[in-house]
Amino acid sequence: MTVQKKTGAAKTAPRNRAAKLTVARQAAFDVLLAVERGQSHSDDLLRGKAVNALSAPDRNLATALVLGVLRWQIQLDHQLQTLLAHPNARLDPEIRIALRLGAFQILHLDRIPARAAIDESVELAKQAGHRFASAMVNAVLRKLATAPTFHFSEESAAELALAQAHPAWMVERWAGFYGLEAAQAICRHGQSQPVLAVRLASPAVAAELSAAGIQLESGQLLTAARTVLAGDVTATGAFREGRVRLQDEGSQLVAELAAVNLNQDEQKILDACAAPGGKTLILAERNPEARIVSVETSASRLEQLRKRLAFLGERVECRQGDAAALTEETAFDLALADVPCSGTGTLGRNPEIRHRLRPEDLTRQAERQRAILQAALRAVHPGGCVVYSTCSLEPEENEQTVTQVLTENPNARLVSLAQRIEALPGEGILTPTGAERLRGSLTPDGCLRLLPGRFHTDGFFIALVERTA
Numbered sequence: 129m130t131v132q133k134k135t136g137a138a139k140t141a142p143r144n145r146a147a148k149l150t151v152a153r154q155a156a157f158d159v160l161l162a163v164e165r166g167q168s169h170s171d172d173l174l175r176g177k178a179v180n181a182l183s184a185p186d187r188n189l190a191t192a193l194v195l196g197v198l199r200w201q202i203q204l205d206h207q208l209q210t211l212l213a214h215p216n217a218r219l220d221p222e223i224r225i226a227l228r229l230g231a232f233q234i235l236h237l238d239r240i241p242a243r244a245a246i247d248e249s250v251e252l253a254k255q256a257g258h259r260f261a262s263a264m265v266n267a268v269l270r271k272l273a274t275a276p277t278f279h280f281s282e283e284s285a286a287e288l289a290l291a292q293a294h295p296a297w298m299v300e301r302w303a304g305f306y307g308l309e310a311a312q313a314i315c316r317h318g319q320s321q322p323v324l325a326v327r328l329a330s331p332a333v334a335a336e337l338s339a340a341g342i343q344l345e346s347g348q349l350l351t352a353a354r355t356v357l358a359g360d361v362t363a364t365g366a367f368r369e370g371r372v373r374l375q376d377e378g379s380q381l382v383a384e385l386a387a388v389n390l391n392q393d394e395q396k397i398l399d400a401c402a403a404p405g406g407k408t409l410i411l412a413e414r415n416p417e418a419r420i421v422s423v424e425t426s427a428s429r430l431e432q433l434r435k436r437l438a439f440l441g442e443r444v445e446c447r448q449g450d451a452a453a454l455t456e457e458t459a460f461d462l463a464l465a466d467v468p469c470s471g472t473g474t475l476g477r478n479p480e481i482r483h484r485l486r487p488e489d490l491t492r493q494a495e496r497q498r499a500i501l502q503a504a505l506r507a508v509h510p511g512g513c514v515v516y517s518t519c520s521l522e523p524e525e526n527e528q529t530v531t532q533v534l535t536e537n538p539n540a541r542l543v544s545l546a547q548r549i550e551a552l553p554g555e556g557i558l559t560p561t562g563a564e565r566l567r568g569s570l571t572p573d574g575c576l577r578l579l580p581g582r583f584h585t586d587g588f589f590i591a592l593v594e595r596t597a
Contacts, residue, residue, distance in 0.1 A: 149251045152186040153229065155179055156193035157252050160225045163198070163480055170194055170480055197225075197232045198479035199319050203293040204231045207278060211271045213264075222256035223265060230269040242273040282312055292319055295482055298472065302521060306579065313581025314521065318475035318482075323584045324356040327380055327406075329371040337372065340364050348583055349562040350384065353377045355584065370439070375406045376477075378519075378578050378585030383410035384557055385576070385590060386464045386515040388548040395419065398463040400451040400504050403429035405436045407466060412440055420444045421460075423451055452499035458509040465504040467497045469518040469525050473580060473587020490524045497525055501533045501593070505540055508595050513543065517590045526589040527575060539597040544574025545590065 159173040173179065174191050182190060197204070208227050209215045219227070230249030233240045246269045253262035280291035285308065289299040292315035302311040325347070328334055334344055334354065342361050347353030353375075366372045387410065395418035399408045402422035412420060422437065422444055424430040434446045451465070470493055471481050497518070504514045518525050534540055549566050552558040558566075569577055576590040 149248055149255065150186070150189075151182060152189035153193065153248050153252065154255075155182060155186070155190040156197075157225055157229060157256075159190070159194045160197055160229070161221060163194075164221050164225060166484070169478075170198060171478060192237075193229060193232065195321075195479055196236055197228045198483070199476075200232055200236065200293045201228060201483065202295065203280075203290060204228050204235075206290060207231065207235075207272065208268060211268045211275070220258060220261070223253055223258055223261050226250075226252040226256070226262075226265050227268060230265065231272055234269065234273050242269075246270060246273065284308075285311065288312060288315060292316060294318060294475070295485075297487055298482065298485075305521075305523060310579055310581070314579060314587070317580035318479070320476055322376075322476045322586070324361070325375060325377045325380075325584070326354050326356060326361055327352050327373045327375045327410075328354060333366050333371050336366055337361065337364060340366075347377050347559060348585075349377055349559060349565065350380055351556060351559055353380055373406060373409070376586050378583065378588040379406060380410060381578075381585075382466060382515065382517045382588060382590055383407035383464070384414070384552060385545060385548050385592075386462060387411050387414035388551050388555075395462075396460045397421070398454075398456075398460040398504065398507050399423065400454070400463055400465045400500060400507075401467055402446070403433045405433045407464060408433075408437060408444065411464065412437075412443060418443070422446045423449045423454070425450050452496060452503050454503040454507050456507050458507075458512075460508045461512050463504040463508050463512070463514045464517075465500050465514055466517045467500050467525075469493055469497065469520040470522060471519055472521045473519040473578075473589075476580065477586060490522050493520075494524045494529050497529045498533055501529065502537070505533070505537060505593065505595050510539075510595055510597050512595050514593045514595070515590065516593060517588060519586050519588055521579070521587045521589075526577075527571065527573070527591075530575070530591045530593065534593070540593055540595050542573055542575075543592045543594045544570070545576050545592050546570060546574055548592070549576075 155178060159170060162168050162173055163170050174194060179187055179190055208231055226249045230245045233245035234242050246266060249269055250262045250266045253265045281287040282291045285300040285303040286296055288311060289296040294315050299311055299315060302314055337344060342359035343357040344354040345357055347355065361367055361372060395415055397411055397418050397420045399411065399420060399422045402408050403424045408420060408422050420443060422433060424433055427448060430446060430448045437444045437446060470485055470490060471478055475482055501514065501516050508514060516530060520526060530542065534542060549563050553563050566576065571577055578585050578588040580587045
């Protein structure tokens with residue numbers, strides 16, 4: 129059994145008739161409304177000009193409110209619906225957002241009094257042009273603040289879905305594929321703030337960051353990775369100069385596995401879906417003599433990629449193009465196909481995915497992923513390899529995609545990643561326990577699956593495919 133505790137719920141002083149709306153809550157409301165209307169993604173909006181213009185405390189509060197509401201939205205809506213006079217009534221988007229913001233603060237934020245959460249949600253409804261409905265917002269949130277504590281079970285997939293605010297169809301799939309215990313860990317990971325992982329250009333950077341007041345913890349898997357425990361790493365000179373980069377440790381691992389065993393004199397590497405460029409940088413670091421072609425379909429992301437990789441000079445060619453329509457044949461020793469996917473391994477970082485993704489989307493994603501993997505296989509010479517990866521937990525996008533491509537390509541075979549994992553400790557890339565931990569995440573076919581909750585990483589699937597002729 130799990131219990132959702134309410135904090136500060138009993139103290140609901142009379143409303144302040146002259147409630148003043150804080151800029152943080154207004155910013156959070158605007159972001160959530162844009163996400164609700166499908167106008168943009170929370171990640172883009174939280175890094176946009178409006179939020180960046182806020183003071184650091186207001187920016188932090190706005191971010192916590194947005195991500196918290198999106199993470200708990202399914203459960204919040206369930207609890208709020210039981211308190212409506214007409215539970216099946218269709219609410220305007222502005223009212224839904226005002227109710228969710230108030231409910232999240234009442235139920236999940238210890239330091240915010242219920243009175244303040246209620247007052248400002250009412251004010252948000254008024255300023256959005258819903259003065260009449262603002263009375264309903266006030267009444268519902270007051271009921272919520274004084275209601276008995278809600279209890280949620282996790283004894284079945286359906287109960288777990290509501291307890292951890294995930295779509296039931298997702299949780300039922302994960303429980304079926306990986307077991308209920310693994311599904312519980314995945315969901316809890318999706319409800320927590322992801323660790324802030326960084327990559328250090330050299331061990332000396334760690335001492336520099338420590339001197340700047342940044343508290344770091346060693347990575348679970350990679351020697352170049354660190355977890356930031358305290359401090360703003362983005363305010364340091366090392367970050368501005370590119371000697372420390374924000375990058376999930378699982379994402380770093382994809383590129384590290386791709387870079388193993390490239391000993392040819394003339395190396396040529398394809399990064400088929402390159403933006404934002406973090407994996408390209410690792411490929412370049414590990415293979416200083418290699419020539420790299422980085423392909424990106426979006427013009428705006430390509431421009432950002434070029435700026436980020438410009439210091440590498442002619443070693444890297446950034447090219448706009450569709451990874452599924454590559455025309456070069458047998459030109460590369462290695463191709464990395466980190467394909468666009470549903471992103472279900474990143475729900476802690478991108479919580480709104482759970483609200484917009486539908487089961488039928490997986491089939492559409494898999495079709496494009498197969499096309500990219502096919503193109504990447506054409507692009508490598510016989511004996512060359514493709515590292516295929518996703519940040520998805522769904523078999524349609526992972527092993528089923530690889531299996532279908534292999535069925536259609538008799539001149540390709542799946543290669544176990546075990547040998548590459550064993551090579552990394554000797555090169556000083558994996559931590560002493562890293563290889564042992566990764567061995568336990570290999571599938572029977574030798575692919576690597578990182579499930580959220582097992583490591584401090586997003587969820588990843590990695591496969592190694594060799595072109596044999």
